[in-house]
Amino acid sequence: MADLVPAKGVSSFKGNNVLKDVEFWAELIPAAGLGALLFWVFDLEDLGQITWIVGALLIYHRYVLRSHFRAAISPIEASLERNQESVARIGELIDISDSCNDAMLRAVVDKYVHITESELAWQKNESLIKLERELDSLLRDKRSRTMLTSEYYRWLLPRIASTSAGSNIWAVSRMMDCEWDNSPEESDFLKLNLEAAKRGVQVERIFLCERDIWERARSTLEPVRRQLSCGGNLQIYFGDVNAIQKRDAEILKLVGDGLIAFDNDVILIDDHSEDGTARGHVVMAPQLIAASKQTFESLKVMCAPQRPLSESD
Incomplete structure (x- = not known):
């Protein structure tokens, strides 16, 4: 058997x-x-x-x-x-509604799966490769692409509004034509900065420009005067760009067109275009943030703290 x-x-x-x-x-x-x-x-x-x-x-x-x-x-x-x-792994990638538009991500996956024509396979795969490269760059470099004006303010304004007491905003303004121009977005930017300082956020801003430009702004430019009048948690510094150029030209290259940073978490680095339109890119690489913070602190030493404006000013 x-x-x-x-x-x-x-x-x-x-x-x-x-x-x-x-x-x-x-x-x-x-x-x-x-x-x-x-x-x-x-x-x-x-x-x-x-x-x-x-x-x-x-x-x-x-x-x-x-x-x-x-x-x-x-x-x-x-x-x-x-x-x-x-x-389960796909679920981890797809079920991320707290960090991204999961409906859009699901729609992209669905479209990719349903493109079955062999004649279109080359472009389908090429699109996926481009997406993979861009995401890989974000993951590796922690740097966004350069944002257009609308994207710039759409990212920046809510970020300022969400700051809490005890946090720190540190910024360098190069007094470009597109800054402090009373446009709706710049008015909101000023308003949110003042509100942040009043609720306990430490705001430090260096104005970096020629001395005569600063004197006119200090006397007549309302957005600048409102910041100088705020006092308290809003600390203003002025740096004479010509004087700094003679003492340390390299530091001016490091600050570029300006920046605004939130604690040691993220920086929005300005990339002003030739037509004066405000643009910039987001950086979250810890080593670059640390280097930028060191540059900022070094630049403060070369700038003059500004006293709050009095009623007579």
Whole structure:
């Protein structure tokens, strides 16, 4: 009989701990009991022996079938587990509504999956490669692309509004034509800065320009005068760009077109275009933030703290 049973089945059967299997005993006891009853009580020895043999064969056959079933189903279970892990991983990537527009991300994935035409496969894959490269750059460099004016203020204004007491805003203004011009976005920018200082945010701003420009701004430019009048947590410094140029030209290159930073977490570095439109890019690389903070502190040493304006001013 052993020749009729595959070796794998026998191995699996022998490997099972039969003595602890409740189902095994539930089948064995009735078969053994019936055989004993026929053999000894009714003196039907042949029938009793046949009952024992048939019962044993049925029990053994079921165990062999179960072993084959387990051998067949195990790879399927393993595959399902791997798929579940993959689905869970995808879920981690997709279910991120707190950090991104998950509806848009799902829509992108759905569109990618449903572009099945082989003639379009090259552009489909090219689009994915471009997206992967851009995300890889964001992940590696912690730097956004240069933002246009609307993007610039859409990022900046809520960031200022969300600052809390005890935090720090540090900034360098180069007095560009697009700054402090009473435009709606610059008016909101000024308003949010003043409100932040009043609720306990430490705001430090260096105005870096030629002396005559600063004197006119200090006397007549309302956004500058309102900051000078604020006092308290709003500290203003003036740096004469011509004097600094003679003493340390390199530091002017480091501050570029200006910047605004929030604690040591993130910096918006200005990239003013030739037409004066305010633009910039976001940086979150810790080493660059630390270097910029060091530059800012060094620049403060070369600038004059400004006293708050009095009523006579």
